[in-house]
Amino acid sequence: MVVCESCGGNCDHGELVQGVCPECLEEERKRKENAALLEKLEGSSFWQMELEV
Numbered sequence: 001m002v003v004c005e006s007c008g009g010n011c012d013h014g015e016l017v018q019g020v021c022p023e024c025l026e027e028e029r030k031r032k033e034n035a036a037l038l039e040k041l042e043g044s045s046f047w048q049m050e051l052e053v
């Protein structure tokens, strides 16, 4: 068993990419997408609330 550096979850060996599980990679990808959107929508309280979740 190996442990994801991001969420600490147990993962199968070979499943991790640079120490991070696929679920966390997807989360990171979404987070970056949201950050890019936030830049476009800067000043919008709606997106700021989204990020605090």
Ligand SMILES: [Zn+2]
Residues within 6 Å of the ligand: 004, 005, 006, 007, 008, 009, 020, 021, 022, 023, 024
């Ligand atoms: Zn993870």
